[in-house]
Amino acid sequence: MKHLKYFFLAFTVSGLLFLGACDNGSDPEPQTVAEKISKSWKVQSATQDVGTGSEAVTFDFSSFRLTLASADGEPTTYSITAGGLTDGKTPNYNGSTGSGTWTISGNTSSGTIVFQDAAATDSSVTYSFDESAGTLTLTWTVPVDTDKTEPTYTFVLEAA
Secondary structure, three states: OHHHHHHHHHHHHHHHHHHHHOOOOOOOOOOOHHHHOOOEEEEEEEEEEOOOOEEEOOOOOOOOEEEEEEEOOEEEEEEEEOOOOOOOOOOOOOOOOOEEEEEEOOOOOEEEEEEEEOOOOEEEEEEEEEOOOOEEEEEEEOOOOOOOOOOEEEEEEEEO
16 A cells, blocks of 8 residues: 555656646747738639629739738738739739738738838728638729729639
């Protein structure tokens, strides 16, 4: 019986030592949506709606890239490579330049991204992020002063 008592004492002490050696550090902070979408994106599919329904985009978007950056969970800069599109055919939602800063509404899987270019022109797009599918969907309407038909574009993006 005496040996059993020492066995339980040794077992208890070793258990306490084991628990004391465990890392009690804090769990890492969960990533924000801004962090999750901060990467280079390419077009998986693209459609346009000019009021008569949705149709496939007819211009070449194969070289299109949207690169989003963040720091400390917050959006910082973006850059856009329009690809091989000629002037006037780019679905323009970012003013006259291809880079600047961006902000995101909330920390949810859908909302609004505001791009601010070097000329301090703000442009908004609606976004939806599907983490399980790995896609970022952007939707925006080109203003009538740029395109008289006011097309609404929807780009489904995937990691480049």
